[in-house]
Amino acid sequence: MQVRIYIPTKSSTQSGHGSGNWLLEFVEKPGNKFKETLMGRTSSNDMSNEVKIKFPTLEKAIEFAKKKNYDFEVIEPKKPKLIKKTYASNFN
Secondary structure (H helix, E strand, O other): OOEEEEOOOOOOOOOOOOOEEEEEEEOOOOOOOOOOOOOEEEEOOHHHHEEEEEEOOHHHHHHHHHHHHOOEEOOOOOOOOOOOOHHHHHHO
């Protein structure tokens, strides 16, 4: 089973840096979704893509994935570029 380990980005309504917890989620397999004949809604045979597990550190998430024999992919968070700005630079 394929899993993805990453730190989710903060929502646009947050002013802080986000939670900092690592998230382990299952990768959705293609072909699991189908259209129901009665109501016409989209359904799935596999509900594992709904499961998301939080870990305080990357090491614990990797340890869990290795213990369960999951193939895992770690997505490292991008560091934001901080541009130093001063009020005086507006007048140069």
